[in-house]
Structure formats: structure tokens, C-alpha cells
Amino acid sequence: MSANTTQLKDWYGYVAGEKILSDTFHEVKSPYDNRVVGRVALAGKKDGERAIEKALAGGKKLSRFDRYSIIDRTRILLMERKEEFAQLISAEAGLCIRDARYETGRAHDVLLFAAMEALKDDGQIFSCDISPNGKARKIFTLREPLTVALCITPFNHPLNQVVHKIIPAIAVGTPVILKPSEKTPLTAIKLVELLYEAGLPPHMLSVLLGPTKEIAEPLTQDPRIELVSFTGSVAVGKHIASTAGYKKVILELGGNDPLIVLEDADMKLAVTLAAEGSFKNSGQRCTAVKRILVQESIYDQFVEALVKKAAEYVSGDPADENTIVGTVIDEASAIYLETVAKEAVAMGAKIVFGGKRSGALLEPTVIADVPPTARMVVQESFGPLAPVIKFKTIEEAIEISNSTAFGLSSGVVTNNMQHAIRLVKELRMGTVNINEVPGYRIESSPFGGVKDSGLGIKEGVIEAMKCFSYVKTYSLPW
Incomplete structure (x- = not known):
């Protein structure tokens, strides 16, 4: 199937698995010939509010094996439909079909490595009797998910940039609100639908496309959002850093x-x-x-x-x-x-x-x-x-x-x-x-920059999983 015969249809964002129905649509056009590839129903501020509320309300708590199974099932489904994804990437981003197919392979690796990491115990143990001031105790660590994270993704890798953000979050149990680029939102929506199909509880993931003042800015600044992960321009990244408030911020900005x-x-x-x-x-x-x-x-x-x-x-x-x-x-x-x-x-x-x-x-x-x-x-x-x-x-x-x-x-x-x-x-x-x-x-190695390329916080599956969680310590007599 060539990009010229990619199925045209209306696309919808989701709030915790529920379609966002709207009378206002955003057209996604091919950069090559300007044809309409699809159109997406736009979300509004109330949809962003509902997405936060659904994430905070929670649902089934996923075990490590649950998270592994969902991510691995998504990987299998992606490989079964890799040509569909590649054709869609090429159509909406203008990337040659070779590069689009390559991108599905990279996304496969993210899913594979994240599924593997989800099974690993990442705790530490510290003995407390190692100094004259010590006690007969041991300190243990474990990682806990955040309440809800916001991920804002760019146009240049419509699939891989999305999986690099939302999959490490899911791997540690953190609910995510995804705001993809308005230039390439269709691949992101298709991936979200794949995750739902693979068994992801709906409260764990929402995807919204809408005006910046209605979606991105209110979500970025909402104190209930505990982390904002953004890939994009330096100007927007610095604006987020200055307005996000008291929360974790991961910025992956430009490179030269x-x-x-x-x-x-x-x-x-x-x-x-x-x-x-x-x-x-x-x-x-x-x-x-x-x-x-x-x-x-x-x-x-x-x-x-x-x-x-x-x-x-x-x-x-x-x-x-x-x-x-x-x-x-x-x-x-x-x-x-x-x-x-x-x-x-x-x-x-x-x-x-x-x-x-x-x-x-x-x-x-x-x-x-x-x-x-x-x-x-x-x-x-x-x-x-x-x-x-x-x-x-x-x-x-x-x-x-x-x-x-x-x-x-x-x-x-x-x-x-x-x-x-x-x-x-x-x-x-x-x-x-x-x-x-x-x-x-x-896809599992640390990645990120310094100066205007970012805050030095690394991405890559393993580092991102650390960012989307926090360390809890507890101690016991020993």
C-alpha cells in the first residue's frame, strides 16, 4: 500500500479510553503533496481536566508482570502491523518509507527493553552497622510511580519519540497524559489504541490534541501533574521550565x-x-x-x-x-x-x-x-x-x-x-x-544533552524509568 492510498478517516483523542467527541477538527496534511491524510477532533480544557481526574482516580494496580505483559503484547501487535504504522508515519511526516520502517524497528526495541526492565527489581539494601554510630538495622529502597505525568512529543519521530516517553512511564506504573505534535498526531493516536488493545487500563493513558492555551499550557502548569517530559524547541522548553512550577521537568531540546x-x-x-x-x-x-x-x-x-x-x-x-x-x-x-x-x-x-x-x-x-x-x-x-x-x-x-x-x-x-x-x-x-x-x-542507553540541548537529565528506557518514579526508603531492625 502506498502512502497515497492510506485510509482517510476521522481520528479522535482519548480521555482514559473514552473518545473525545468534538465539532472542531484539525486537518493533518502530507508535506509532500498537501493532501489531507486525516483529521483529528480537537480537545478542550475540560478534557484536560478530566484526563487528570481519571489518572488520579486510578484503577487496577498493575503488578510488574502485568506491566511487562501489556508492553510486550503491544510490541507483538506493533510488529504485526508495522507496515500500517510505517505507511502512516510516511504519509503524515513526509519521511521516506525506508526511514518510516526503520522507525518501527526502533520503537520495537523500546518496547522490548522496557518490558524487560519492568520485570527487574530495582531496589537497594544498606546495612546500618557500618560505623560506631550505626545500629543493627537495614535500609531498603523501592521505586514508586508518580501520580500523573504529562508527555509532549515532537513531529520528527511520530512513533519513536512517543514510545520513548510513555512506555517507560507505563513500565513503572505512572499514568500519562500525551500531547503529540499537531503536525503528526495520527501515529500517536494509533499507538494509544494499540496499548488499550494490549490490555492497558484506560486510566493509565490519555491522548489529547488541542490549542496550546487549552491543553499544553494548563496541563504543564497544573500542580497535580508531577512531571513534564518535553522534546522540542529551545524556546518552548525554556518557557515550560519557567512556568511549570514545582515539579520534575525533563527537557530534550535542540542539537547542533x-x-x-x-x-x-x-x-x-x-x-x-x-x-x-x-x-x-x-x-x-x-x-x-x-x-x-x-x-x-x-x-x-x-x-x-x-x-x-x-x-x-x-x-x-x-x-x-x-x-x-x-x-x-x-x-x-x-x-x-x-x-x-x-x-x-x-x-x-x-x-x-x-x-x-x-x-x-x-x-x-x-x-x-x-x-x-x-x-x-x-x-x-x-x-x-x-x-x-x-x-x-x-x-x-x-x-x-x-x-x-x-x-x-x-x-x-x-x-x-x-x-x-x-x-x-x-x-x-x-x-x-x-x-x-x-x-x-x-534505546536503553542514557541519552540527553547539556547547555541549550537540555537540563542534563537523561532519557533512554532505563533513565526515563527512574525519572517517572521516585525512591522510597524504609528500614527494619536487623
């Missing part, structure tokens, strides 16, 4: 991730990582390669090889099996990317491959001789751009890499272990990957 190629690097590997990191998912990943820093002695050779590699990344109809790069999320985003590329050219850079735009479709674009002060490499450019910057020394590479407001991820291509270790130590980033793209990780 460098790939640093040293002169001793394996050239074929470096070029492959640069292309994959810049163009996969249409370049719309917070951990995508946003800046390619190449040492002067191999610079010309690298740029020539990258241009040849970029020619392999066919752009076009996201539903076409041969397409490797689909659209960005909308035409306005593509125009912005086109604009910052032109600004860089005005500062002396050269577009050596690609650069053409049609609506929301922007060709994979290689830009050489980009000044480190150009807007496209100072701010986050969320699209298939591969800006190449020349540097002379490792010190200069470190200085350029650390010079922006962001500190999410980075990649280093080198065969010199001493250089690798130095860069791990001196790059101020949440992640430093040697001979890999900045975004490499597994």
Missing part, C-alpha cells in the same frame, strides 16, 4: 551536532557517516550531523568524496521505494533551510551539490567552506544539509564544536586513540561517539 574528521580518519567511513548523519530522516533528528568539521590536510579530498556519496541519496516521493530522502515537515521549514544556505553562500561558502527546493522537498545539499559563524551552523538547521567546515588543529576543532549554545551529541572519526580520548574529555556534549554518527545509541 558536529562530526569531526581528523586527518588520520578512514576516508570511506568518514564520508559514509557524514552522509548518513546529515540526510537520514531528512536530516530531522536532534542528533543529526549539523556541522562537518574536517582537518585541512584532507579537506578537498573529503568534500569531493562527499559530493559523490550525496548523489546516492535520491530525494522525492516519500512513498516511492527508491526514495532515500523525503520531505522536511513543511514548506516553511524548507524555505528556512534554503535561506540559511544562501546566507552561508553570501559569506563565502559554496553549494557543491544539491540545493534545489520544491515545496517541502529539499534536495540533500553539500555546502563547502562554511564559516563557523554562519547562522546555519550556529543555530540548529533541521534538514538535509551537510555544511563542511575546515579546521587546522584539534584545539581549533574543539573550540568550534563547543562554541554554540548546544551540547547534545557529537561524532569523531579517527584512528588515533589518544586523540579520541582527548575529544571525549574536552567536547562539552551529552554524547561523544568515536567512529560513529553523533546519534548512535541503543
Whole structure:
């Protein structure tokens, strides 16, 4: 089934399993051809209130095995319907079908690892007779769920970003209210329906789409919400941090991730990582390669090889099996990317491959001789751009890499272990990957950034489960 034949229908959010019926609908359009993929009934402030009340009222308390079983059943159902999910992702996000299928595989891993972690006992034991002031007691710890959490997800990974937030919460027993991006809400709703089908008690999950002032802002600021987990822009993330009040806040914001190629690097590997990191998912990943820093002695050779590699990344109809790069999320985003590329050219850079735009479709674009002060490499450019910057020394590479407001991820291509270790130590980033793209990780490993990329609180299944719970201690005579 191609994206052009994806079933059109009306979609509905849910308050604890009950459909939100409304006369007002939001149309979700394909970024590729602007057709209506579906429309969603909009929720209002009263629906947000009901979602909180239902979560607080509670219901069946889930055992570890219950949580494991529900999450694992969801995983099985997802795999049975993975092509349906992939087609929907591609249709509403404009991602090529290859990337959409890849995303269902990542979501599978989140569900698998979260189900496994749900079965593990995460308690600790502390003996109290370890000092002259001690007693014959033992202190034990256990983790308790929060009363209710709010998860706000972005458009760029319509499935994986959602599972990364709501599944760790469910794994520890914390009820969730989900507010997906208005640009890609259909996949999120379909996943919620899958969880209900897998046996999740309705009070554990609600999904709402509606105006910011009706849904996101009141929920974010409500004192009954004990945690807000947000992935999105720096401006919105900082607004949430300043207005959320006395609660936990998890912010996963932008990235401006460098790939640093040293002169001793394996050239074929470096070029492959640069292309994959810049163009996969249409370049719309917070951990995508946003800046390619190449040492002067191999610079010309690298740029020539990258241009040849970029020619392999066919752009076009996201539903076409041969397409490797689909659209960005909308035409306005593509125009912005086109604009910052032109600004860089005005500062002396050269577009050596690609650069053409049609609506929301922007060709994979290689830009050489980009000044480190150009807007496209100072701010986050969320699209298939591969800006190449020349540097002379490792010190200069470190200085350029650390010079922006962001500190999410980075990649280093080198065969010199001493250089690798130095860069791990001196790059101020949440992640430093040697001979890999900045975004490499597994779904259970810690992930998150510093500076404007986030508060340093990590995501990934294991760390997120910790965030969606709190530690209770108790002691007994021993």
C-alpha cells in the first residue's frame, strides 16, 4: 500500500479510553503533496481536566508482570502491523518509507527493553552497622510511580519519540497524559489504541490534541501533574521550565551536532557517516550531523568524496521505494533551510551539490567552506544539509564544536586513540561517539544533552524509568 492510498478517516483523542467527541477538527496534511491524510477532533480544557481526574482516580494496580505483559503484547501487535504504522508515519511526516520502517524497528526495541526492565527489581539494601554510630538495622529502597505525568512529543519521530516517553512511564506504573505534535498526531493516536488493545487500563493513558492555551499550557502548569517530559524547541522548553512550577521537568531540546574528521580518519567511513548523519530522516533528528568539521590536510579530498556519496541519496516521493530522502515537515521549514544556505553562500561558502527546493522537498545539499559563524551552523538547521567546515588543529576543532549554545551529541572519526580520548574529555556534549554518527545509541542507553540541548537529565528506557518514579526508603531492625 502506498502512502497515497492510506485510509482517510476521522481520528479522535482519548480521555482514559473514552473518545473525545468534538465539532472542531484539525486537518493533518502530507508535506509532500498537501493532501489531507486525516483529521483529528480537537480537545478542550475540560478534557484536560478530566484526563487528570481519571489518572488520579486510578484503577487496577498493575503488578510488574502485568506491566511487562501489556508492553510486550503491544510490541507483538506493533510488529504485526508495522507496515500500517510505517505507511502512516510516511504519509503524515513526509519521511521516506525506508526511514518510516526503520522507525518501527526502533520503537520495537523500546518496547522490548522496557518490558524487560519492568520485570527487574530495582531496589537497594544498606546495612546500618557500618560505623560506631550505626545500629543493627537495614535500609531498603523501592521505586514508586508518580501520580500523573504529562508527555509532549515532537513531529520528527511520530512513533519513536512517543514510545520513548510513555512506555517507560507505563513500565513503572505512572499514568500519562500525551500531547503529540499537531503536525503528526495520527501515529500517536494509533499507538494509544494499540496499548488499550494490549490490555492497558484506560486510566493509565490519555491522548489529547488541542490549542496550546487549552491543553499544553494548563496541563504543564497544573500542580497535580508531577512531571513534564518535553522534546522540542529551545524556546518552548525554556518557557515550560519557567512556568511549570514545582515539579520534575525533563527537557530534550535542540542539537547542533558536529562530526569531526581528523586527518588520520578512514576516508570511506568518514564520508559514509557524514552522509548518513546529515540526510537520514531528512536530516530531522536532534542528533543529526549539523556541522562537518574536517582537518585541512584532507579537506578537498573529503568534500569531493562527499559530493559523490550525496548523489546516492535520491530525494522525492516519500512513498516511492527508491526514495532515500523525503520531505522536511513543511514548506516553511524548507524555505528556512534554503535561506540559511544562501546566507552561508553570501559569506563565502559554496553549494557543491544539491540545493534545489520544491515545496517541502529539499534536495540533500553539500555546502563547502562554511564559516563557523554562519547562522546555519550556529543555530540548529533541521534538514538535509551537510555544511563542511575546515579546521587546522584539534584545539581549533574543539573550540568550534563547543562554541554554540548546544551540547547534545557529537561524532569523531579517527584512528588515533589518544586523540579520541582527548575529544571525549574536552567536547562539552551529552554524547561523544568515536567512529560513529553523533546519534548512535541503543534505546536503553542514557541519552540527553547539556547547555541549550537540555537540563542534563537523561532519557533512554532505563533513565526515563527512574525519572517517572521516585525512591522510597524504609528500614527494619536487623
